[in-house]
Amino acid sequence: MQDTNNVPLSEWVNIKIRSQKVPKTKEHPIGIDFAVIGQILTNxxxxxxxxxxxxxxxxxTGTHIHYLDKRIRTKRIVRDKELIxxxxxxxxxxxxxxEKQYAHLIEKNQKNENDNRNSNS
Incomplete structure (x- = not known):
């Protein structure tokens, strides 16, 4: 059974976590198949x-990173078994x-929350 969780960092930035228990093998030494996906809200x-x-x-096989950012026009895979x-x-x-690439979207959300709190005071 696959588990999926969403962790919003702001109204425009989200992290989706998918994981599923699998038999321990050379490809999955911890017995978990996972994907952690960073998302931004666009249109x-x-x-x-x-x-x-x-x-x-x-x-x-092995853990790797996909950079899929259309904004900075990158699509590449970085492999490093020891990394993660x-x-x-x-x-x-x-x-x-x-937080590095989309700080402006996270900060924008925090500013809006602060403005809303101040206007309700």
Whole structure:
């Protein structure tokens, strides 16, 4: 059974976490198949901009990062088995990427929340 959780960082920035228990194998030494996906809201739809997963691609296994950011016109995969071995580590890396690349969207949300609190006081 696959679990999916959404962790909003702001109204425009979200992290989706998908995980599923699988038998422990060489490809899945911790017994979990996972994907942690950073998303931004663009024209009313969630756009995936970064993804870390441990699924096999092109016959290669191991945890890797997909950079899918249309805004900075990148689509590349970075492989490093030692970089990330768990969904928790993947979450931390995706969050760092989003906070760096999309700080303006996160700060905009925080500013709006503060403005709303001040107007209600």
């Amino acid at each position: 009313g739809e969630w756009e995936n901009v970064v993804q870390i997963d441990n699924s096999a691609h092109e016959g290669k 071995v768990s969904p928790e580590q993947a979450y931390d890396e995706v969050k760092k990427h989003l």
